Amino acid sequence: MIWCNGELYDQGPIPLDPADRGLLLGDGVFETIAVFHGRPFRLVQHLEALEDAAAALGFALPRATVERAVADLVAGLAGGHGALRITVTRGAGPRGLAPPAEPAPVVLATTAPWSEAMAFQPIRLATVSIRRNPTSPLSRIKSLAYLDNVLAFQAARAAGADDALMLNTEGRVASTSMANLFLLRDGRLLTPPVEDGVRPGIMRELLLACGAVEASLMPEDLAAGAVFATNSLRLLQPVTAIDGRASAPVPAEVIARLRAACGL
Amino acid sequence: MIWCNGELYDQGPIPLDPADRGLLLGDGVFETIAVFHGRPFRLVQHLEALEDAAAALGFALPRATVERAVADLVAGLAGGHGALRITVTRGAGPRGLAPPAEPAPVVLATTAPWSEAMAFQPIRLATVSIRRNPTSPLSRIKSLAYLDNVLAFQAARAAGADDALMLNTEGRVASTSMANLFLLRDGRLLTPPVEDGVRPGIMRELLLACGAVEASLMPEDLAAGAVFATNSLRLLQPVTAIDGRASAPVPAEVIARLRAACGL
Numbered sequence: 001m002i003w004c005n006g007e008l009y010d011q012g013p014i015p016l017d018p019a020d021r022g023l024l025l026g027d028g029v030f031e032t033i034a035v036f037h038g039r040p041f042r043l044v045q046h047l048e049a050l051e052d053a054a055a056a057l058g059f060a061l062p063r064a065t066v067e068r069a070v071a072d073l074v075a076g077l078a079g080g081h082g083a084l085r086i087t088v089t090r091g092a093g094p095r096g097l098a099p100p101a102e103p104a105p106v107v108l109a110t111t112a113p114w115s116e117a118m119a120f121q122p123i124r125l126a127t128v129s130i131r132r133n134p135t136s137p138l139s140r141i142k143s144l145a146y147l148d149n150v151l152a153f154q155a156a157r158a159a160g161a162d163d164a165l166m167l168n169t170e171g172r173v174a175s176t177s178m179a180n181l182f183l184l185r186d187g188r189l190l191t192p193p194v195e196d197g198v199r200p201g202i203m204r205e206l207l208l209a210c211g212a213v214e215a216s217l218m219p220e221d222l223a224a225g226a227v228f229a230t231n232s233l234r235l236l237q238p239v240t241a242i243d244g245r246a247s248a249p250v251p252a253e254v255i256a257r258l259r260a261a262c263g264l
Numbered sequence: 265m266i267w268c269n270g271e272l273y274d275q276g277p278i279p280l281d282p283a284d285r286g287l288l289l290g291d292g293v294f295e296t297i298a299v300f301h302g303r304p305f306r307l308v309q310h311l312e313a314l315e316d317a318a319a320a321l322g323f324a325l326p327r328a329t330v331e332r333a334v335a336d337l338v339a340g341l342a343g344g345h346g347a348l349r350i351t352v353t354r355g356a357g358p359r360g361l362a363p364p365a366e367p368a369p370v371v372l373a374t375t376a377p378w379s380e381a382m383a384f385q386p387i388r389l390a391t392v393s394i395r396r397n398p399t400s401p402l403s404r405i406k407s408l409a410y411l412d413n414v415l416a417f418q419a420a421r422a423a424g425a426d427d428a429l430m431l432n433t434e435g436r437v438a439s440t441s442m443a444n445l446f447l448l449r450d451g452r453l454l455t456p457p458v459e460d461g462v463r464p465g466i467m468r469e470l471l472l473a474c475g476a477v478e479a480s481l482m483p484e485d486l487a488a489g490a491v492f493a494t495n496s497l498r499l500l501q502p503v504t505a506i507d508g509r510a511s512a513p514v515p516a517e518v519i520a521r522l523r524a525a526c527g528l
Contacts, residue, residue, distance in 0.1 A: 002282045012356075013279035016287070018266045018374055023280070024351060025410040026290035057411070058418060083359065087288060092276075095347065095376045097410075097417040097441060110282055112359045133397040133433060136412050145409035146289040146361075147321070148400050153361040154322060169397060169433040177361060 001076045003069040003109040022089025026145030029053035030087045032232050038079035042202045053141035059090050059103045069109035083114040083233050119235035125242045126161035128152045132174040132197035139197040153177040168197035173217040176229050180204040185225030190215040203230035226250045265340045267333040267373040286353025290409030293317035294351045302343035306466045317405035323354050323367045333373035347378040347497050383499035389506045390425035392416045396438040396461035403461040417441040432461035437481040440493050444468040449489030454479040467494035490514045
């Protein structure tokens with residue numbers, strides 16, 4: 001189902017201003033939210049992330065509109081599971097890079113099927129040459145300028161892996177193309193800090209609240225323990241190999257605890 | 265005027281698939297072309313740049329469609345000047361980062377007024393904290409993931425300047441948020457190499473063909489001569505100050521020669 005600026009559509013197309021800066025410049029933000037049993041998981045945190053991301057770009061999130069989109073789409077799921085994506089562009093602007101003084105953001109939200117088969121799937125990672133750039137605020141938010149992640153994902157697939165191991169420009173571990181990374185070593189759960197070019201994803205925040213700690217990691221550190229990736233739809237993905245070398249298995253109780261936290 | 269997938273529109277909106285990857289992920293490319301006296305300047309070079317950019321993302325540019333868009337829009341300019349922007353997205357795709365196996369690219373092209381008053385305007389630069397990332401192919405093409413440039417531009421404006429001086433992640437000079445940079449020193453014209461995170465713009469290529477040479481530059485090098493920026497619509501912009509320090513004037517004959525090369 002599609003929700004765009006207050007209208008519901010069974011299918012596309014949607015009407016879009018050809019001067020929309022989301023389309024022309026990647027000038028916008030998004031969030032992807034799992035709906036479990038008809039309830040958006042960690043909705044408040046996702047909306048705050050969206051609000052923070054818009055603020056980083058210099059515009060105010062039309063929060064009431066976004067909340068209406070979520071409510072309308074979740075109602076359409078009728079108590080079932082779903083994957084909700086909320087896209088907010090800065091709206092139309094004059095030619096060039098300068099944003100309009102009074103932006104009129106566009107809200108586009110869609111739902112797609114979600115089932116537990118999408119989650120907890122093991123993945124193999126391949127290190128890619130595209131690095132995350134901590135000097136850019138975009139390394140810390142989900143913006144529509146997501147193409148580096150697409151290219152990193154494509155490169156990992158071309159290398160026979162399922163996702164990319166992305167380092168930052170200083171050579172430290174950052175994330176996959178779509179998920180935060182965790183290392184379980186000697187009973188401690190470590191994840192790279194935001195300053196290393198990492199987006200503070202909602203699942204990552206949940207694990208930090210449960211005792212995980214931030215620590216810069218070098219690629220070779222990942223050989224010292226079990227590694228997994230977290231993402232709002234795929235939840236927890238055990239990493240089984242990095243660049244063809246097998247990784248230690250992720251303990252079953254870690255997965256069981258996250259499943260329980262999601263109410264699944 | 266607006267051209268989208270074969271249809272002409274006086275004004276928006278245009279119909280767009282809500283799964284369009286250009287809108288959702290910045291997954292697409294663009295070029296901006298000046299039309300002088302009804303003739304697109306360096307059209308072949310711009311189309312080749314667009315083709316190379318699409319190839320860098322892994323899809324084939326629908327070149328015949330793009331050429332039709334250009335012809336239709338240029339006809340509408342009736343021999344006058346104009347600014348033509350061609351946007352090509354990878355088209356719609358399934359949920360997630362993986363591109364569709366057989367993309368159906370979307371071509372959106374628009375014209376806007378152009379007058380010589382837009383060109384040859386002096387600019388002041390401010391160094392910004394966002395750096396260009398040479399590990400990403402996106403540093404070398406015009407992709408729809410253009411948001412770093414928007415943020416760099418905003419930061420420069422907030423600092424009281426007209427545009428940003430962007431360094432790369434290694435601290436070398438790259439470009440402004442929208443233009444290539446040249447240093448005229450001891451009679452030699454120098455511009456940073458593509459490897460330093462620079463897009464090979466069409467005006468830059470023209471100056472390289474006329475004897476400019478590629479050389480990595482450190483920010484302090486820019487104090488040693490006259491500095492200017494080149495861009496397909498603004499043509500040549502003399503830099504009058506960098507971070508509040510006055511720059512040497514750009515010789516009038518440099519500007520006169522570029523104006524002549526454009527047939528203006």
